[in-house]
Amino acid sequence: MADQATLPLLTTGASIDAGPEWLATLRRTAVEHAERAGLPGVRTEAWKFTNLNAIKALEPVAAQGTVEIVRPASFAGMDAAELHLSNGTLTRADALPDGVEMVSLAGPDEAPGWVADTLGRIADTDQHPFTAINTGAFLGGVALRIARGVAVERPILLLVDTHGVEGAAVAAHPRVLVVVEDGASADLVEVHTGSGAYVNNAVTELVIGKDARLGHYKLQAESGEAFHIAMTAAHCAESSTYDNFALSTGGRLSRNEIRATLDGRHIEYRINGGYLACGDQHMDTATFIDHAKPDCASHELYKGVLADRAHGVFQGKILVRPDAQKTDGYQMNRALLLSRDAEINSKPELEIYADDVKCSHGATVGELEDDQLFYLMARGISKERARAILVAAYVDEAIDHIQREPIRDAFRAAAADWMQRHIAGAPAEGGL
């Protein structure tokens, strides 16, 4: 089985039998799943609006070598401990505070027990072919453990960069695992960048313990020729807080999937984000919230801006299991179409099996409000500028939900940077 990989993407990664037995077993199962499923087609409901033919047509090669990664300008002012993953390899790791343990996943022969016990247990490979491919093929990555009760103030900034090679499609499968033990708290910021054509097939697994808090913020600013396929899978325990935010601006085709299981009472889950697309970009956001236990709250707001010929996809599902009474779930996706050729597919979904719940969702699609434009113009602001202000404000409503201010500012700057480049008349960074 091991050397009969039929999926080209699988050939770009690790040897299945390398490493300790637990890992080999994990990889073998994953490869089996990946090969059985193949890459999904549009007949698969979860991929209905995202055609993967362009990825299927690739003859990917393994990522080679590493490059030095530089923080994007918008994150320059943020105080953070940096970790660099270049082409899937850990190339820099700043000193982390006491109570934070870091393990490179490049050669986890001597991985501590908590890695062996957790890795691959959160992100399911059976139903998710790309996760299976990552699990079968990842060459490197990083695992972090925040020890019980430790509050890490300084954000951990993980810069993931993939470097394409002329004439070939590089594939990288970075893997991240974060375990926040009971009562601990931390902020993880992921920034994905790159150059040239490549596939970045990333998987991040998160375990958030009892009374723990994790802020997890992601900027996807891949190269314009890149394919970005990412899975974030989180398991939350009782009374924990998970503050998630994702902003997508890059990539030719991207899919950001975030799945969280709220497996204890009184969990607060915040999942917000934005997607800003122009040119021929295709951006797919898929979120799944599994309310498995009573008394949890989830709040979700996604804002999309689609210009030129961009195609946006939003699929959000809230599942409330029979036990999960007193669930408070809110989900909203708003998309702004700025061009005649832009397109949006939105599918907010509720699946509810408990009667004593408060769940609502909504979706809106449209252009900027005429009366808002007029109001700004009636105060002397030009039409172009008025549009830009309103677009920026539109996205800012989602960014505003990020709990940590320095991180919020960085994302605001990243969004402003996108506006500056793609929306005529956009206010400068920090303009709002």
Next chain:
Amino acid sequence: MAATADTVRQVEEVTGRAYKHGFVTDIDMDMAPKGLDETTIRFISAKKEEPEWLLEWRLKAFQQWQQMKEPDWAKVGYPPIDYQDLYYYAAPKQKPKLNSLDEVDPELLATYEKLGIPLKEQEILAGVVAVDAVFDSVSVATTYKKELEKHGVIFCSISEAVRDYPDLVKRYLGSVVPAADNFFACLNSAVFTDGSFVYIPKGVRCPMELSTYFRINAENTGQFERTLIVADEASYVSYLEGCTAPQRDENQLHAAVVELVALDDAEIKYSTVQNWYPGDEDGKGGIYNFVTKRGACRGKRSKISWTQVETGSAITWKYPSCILQGDDSVGEFYSVAITNNAQQADTGTKMIHLGKNTRSTIISKGISAGRADNTYRGLVRVGKRAEGARNFTQCDSLLIGDKCGAHTVPYIESKNPSARIEHEATTSKISEDQLFYCMSRGLSTEDAVGLIVNGFCKEVMKELPMEFAVEAQKLIGISLEGSVG
């Protein structure tokens, strides 16, 4: 929590109580042999003395159907249907041509009376509602034909229409729901036995509400009726459809197709109260209701409005839809779906905006009790040329008891920036506060629940024609004894 427990019991009593319409009429049936092949289709076509083109159409549909797979995307589960184990044609034996109701088999009329369709009475009541009653598969009698004829309105069984108005039928049949549209519609195209045909000429406002009562009677008989309504320019018609079926242990298949065509400035209002046998408390028996309903707003400023109250069937699979082709055309979908015990409903609509300034409204109310699953599934699609299109969707779910499920699956697709689409959905239960408030004003639990549930459905109920509203309220109300309304 006592009040909640009461609520659950009350609802069980209402929606889960012995099926009122569960009885079997003993009439000589004229049946085709069990099973489905070309011979069956030729038999049906021959029985109905159909022209060659229609037989060809059926046979082509059958060929396509054989290549198709039963859809599995809906949130419903049921054992595989053996399509060879069904009867595809069951006509009550009767005199071939009927001139008045007097010639209808009296036992059949009695059946209708038991169902609460006072066919004779209505005739006496001087033309309020014209009823085209479909008994299993064949339309047995059409009332008020003469009065309608005066206005040029054609209201007859589709078989008669094939014979008497072949051009109209040929032009419109399959023009909204193509023969091979989907598995069940395709099956219907191959084997449909009867149904209603309506044509409203230019500028005519149909003088009465047209009504069809469907009823499934024979054991193991699939009912495959086909309805076609054409509203010519600037005409108006309101069409009512009521459905009941006797109680049986076996599940019965119902795969109907309804096609509506509205030309310039025409309006069609189509209302359904569906009360097929839902099966018993354990889910035994009941109707499998796989229905394709679609309207084409072909003309400018045309309007099609679907209103449905779905309380019956073991499985409901239907998505009455509007294709808004004409500029400024309007589509509406108002739905109440109640599921209890082991019932499963997966219902909703599709609003396809193609013309400029097209508008659609979707109001869906799902109520789930017992172990039932109730899904709203809808699509709002705005095409590139649909400048200024507007949609508003509201889907509310009410859960009664903690063993049932309520699901909302909306698909929203827009390719036009000037379009505005809004979707809102909520899920809730009847709150203790609401119950207490009503009860503190002297209402009994059942009255209070009835009041609240009816209030929950009000936006939809007010769209129903008067004739139906009362019946529908009874069906959804918790206390049926006139306490609501």
Next chain:
Amino acid sequence: MTLLEIENLHAEVDGKPILKGIDLTIEAGQVHAIMGPNGSGKSTLSYVLAGREGYEVTEGSIRLNGQDLLEMEADERAVAGVFLAMQYPVELPGVTGMTFLREAVNARRKAVGEDEIDAMGFLKMVRAKAKTLGVTDEMLKRAVNVGFSGGEKKRNEILQMAVLEPIFCVLDETDSGLDIDALKIVSEGVNALRTPERSMLVITHYQRLLNHIEPDVIHVLAHGRIQKTGGKELALELEQNGYADYVEAAA
């Protein structure tokens, strides 16, 4: 000196004629009031003056200081000194009050070739003006009009007027939705802005606002035309007799 000159103004909305020949001249420093029944075209006039899309001028002219207003977009008119205090101020989620004001001021400065305003000085100036109108710092930090009460929205409009220093202000039903205390604050704010150079057009259904903002001239608008022009006594007359005469007269 004449500031505003409206001649034979005809305008329609969705193809329906609303204004049917309005003539109106306002001298610099004057306050004119336009009163009229519902549906007389009062709000249409205000939108036509401010240049809202969808309000089609079919005939006539509007000149401000001799400049043809109809040739200008809404933002150009605002820069030229027109200010419309709206009956229903629009909510701008995500746009804070300070940003909004700064953008508006800078748009003007840019038009006359000045540099952007100094942020600190601007903040001070806005705060000072806001204070007199009872607009709190918290309101300035919040998104424009989002979650504001009716009174807060109207005070916010007047604050914008005070900051932007227009030469011609249109106050569209500024009194609607205000209780007596709020009405006082708003009127005082408006009165403080009366100067020999600045003119105002106060549009209202009721006479009570004119007790607080005393106009020089009153016009009665009905059926898209000015039916009568007079002094303060006209408002009192209307207060007593209502609009019945005008509604019937032209019907």
